[in-house]
Amino acid sequence: MIATSSTPSFALSHEIMTKPALLAVSFGCLASLFAQAADPPNIVFIFTDDHCEQALSAYDPARVTTPNLDRIAADGMRFDRCYVTNSICGPSRAVIQTGKYSHLNGFRTNRGRFNGDQQTFPKLLKANGYQTAIVGKWHLGSTPQGYDYYDVLKGQGPYYNPPMITAGDDGNPVTRRHTGYTTEIITDKSLAWLKEKRDPNKPFMLMCQHKAPHRNWMPAPKYLNWLDDVTIPEPETLWDDYSGRTQSASRQAMTVKEHLTSNDLKLTGHSSMNPDQIKVWDAAYRAKNEAYLKNRENMTEKEIIQWKYQRYVKDYLRCVKSVDDSVGAVLDYLEEAGLADNTVVIYSSDQGWYLGEHGWFDKRWMYEESFKTPLLMRWPGVVKPGTTNNDMVSNLDFAETFLSIAGVEIPADMQGRSLVPIAKGQTPSDWRQSFYYHYYENPGAHNVARHFGVTNGRHKLIHFYALEGESLDDWELFDLDKDPNELHSVYGDPAYASIQSSLLEELHRLQQEYAVGDDR
Incomplete structure (x- = not known):
């Protein structure tokens, strides 16, 4: 069955219309409905x-x-x-x-x-x-x-x-x-x-x-130099030290500081390019790369991270x-x-x-x-x-x-x-008020722990349960209004005991609703 996307409305009231006019409008509306039914989006x-x-x-x-x-x-x-x-x-x-x-x-x-x-x-x-x-x-x-x-x-x-x-x-x-x-x-x-x-x-x-x-x-040839004269704002959490969360946050392998490769940073490689494309590519990157490599020994660790960030984000x-x-x-x-x-x-x-x-x-x-x-x-x-x-x-x-x-x-x-x-x-009155998440890929790229969790939009409860073959039982709870950057877990804080308990109950309810079982 094909549904119509809208309902026609009458421009004239029945009281002031002649019978021929009413019939004409009525047949016109029926024709419109049939046209819409035959022409779904x-x-x-x-x-x-x-x-x-x-x-x-x-x-x-x-x-x-x-x-x-x-x-x-x-x-x-x-x-x-x-x-x-x-x-x-x-x-x-x-x-x-x-x-x-x-x-x-x-x-x-x-x-x-x-x-x-x-x-x-x-x-x-x-x-x-x-x-x-x-x-x-x-x-x-x-x-x-x-x-x-x-x-x-x-x-x-x-x-x-x-x-x-x-x-x-x-x-x-x-x-x-x-x-x-x-x-x-x-x-x-x-x-x-x-x-x-x-x-x-x-x-x-x-x-x-x-x-x-x-x-x-890897940008298109026409954008290889776009943003060269711009400094992209750094996010306020670029220098996060992960001290306010469980061990999983610090054991990952996805930092701008350490894990971007020379290929990511366009210091090496011309993956899948032909000679004409390589020529345009080198014209855009070579001089900038040479300047960075020449100055790198005199740069502080912070300056190197900032250079990597600009190169990565601009690309x-x-x-x-x-x-x-x-x-x-x-x-x-x-x-x-x-x-x-x-x-x-x-x-x-x-x-x-x-x-x-x-x-x-x-x-x-x-x-x-x-x-x-x-x-x-x-x-x-x-x-x-x-x-x-x-x-x-x-x-x-x-x-x-x-x-x-x-x-x-x-x-x-x-x-x-x-x-x-x-x-x-027209949001339905019974629309979801919480949401369930589950990530499975560990061991895997970037070493992010396996975890699942629930959020109600204001608070979020996360359980990290496996990392590098090691079983974990680490929990994090965030108050997204007070801590939108999720820097400080309040799991175990007595002030959040009732919230923590209700989210844990909701987590179990959603796992049952979605037939998650013991899936890990």
Whole structure:
């Protein structure tokens, strides 16, 4: 069943209308309803990797301006509390495909392989008359299922000249190499599908999924020198010493100080580039690198960390700039093609990210910067422009939202809920007031301990239970109003005893509700 997105209203009252006029308006409204029923909304989902709220000016204009992403927020809704269930690339994607937590969809860590035979939202959309396409980063190991068209990066994919996997003439996957900058290639392929490969008589769901701004943050040629004359503000927690938390915070391996490699910092390497690209790259970086290496012996430790921070964050923001260009190209095409008014555009990322907060890069933690992810939604005629929302929403809700937009029944075994009522400004009275999180990948990159936790938006309880093969029983509790940077755990503080007890009870309730069991 396809749902209509709006209900027509009569401009004239029954009392002052002649019978012919009433009949004419009535038939006109019926025609409008039938037209809407025959023309359900298209969906464009633009998705990035590791894009944090701090690098999107609709949320935080301090570091970068993202005018095209801001267009989505200005024309629709910005969600200010979108939590992820498991802050890491592949598992986040599996949650979006299935509408289920990692322990149920089977994809807990990046080392897994997604079982595409299970129920997913693109299969349900396709079965209900939608065309489905995915272009860009997949990162789930298996071949995409449920899509009429797929053209996806092989693994993580490089920033330059990416091999991409698509269906060959016989329907089997084939790998094809491309020349150019990956963000631009993904954009061009997405637009080509919209313009040339879809059936214009059917509604569509397009997932345009970028690698950027994932590590190692290699900018496009046109942005290699952008921000050279700018100093990016340092976060106030860049010099965090981790003294106010349990051991896990200090035992990680993701600091700007120690763990950015020479390749991350562009001091070495030209990964996947051809000679012409290397020439442009070296022209941008060589002189700056030589100046740094020449002066490094005379720099203090603090000055070296500051140099690393500026190099890292500028390259990250340069990658975001190309994503913003891509978003602009897609939005412009929808308008030029007359599709904008009946197309829902949603923007998000697989999780948040650290731009030096706590001295870190990367994600994984239940701390706010990586726990939250951007979410913007534009739906002309349905979502009021320029609105914001602070309800607890999640990537767990995306599959259900796509189905609801399309008027497709949401399966009872999905664990999230449609965001459509919230987007309309009608938050259900029984909407969630707490949220459950679980991270599994240890041993693993960056040595972040396995942990789970619960938040009610004001307070957050986290349990770290395994690190480097060692069992832990470490707990942290934060008062986010008094300590928004999460620097001082108040777990065990008598003043928070009742809050601690209620959160522990809520944690157990959610684990039971989501059938977590003894999953570790």
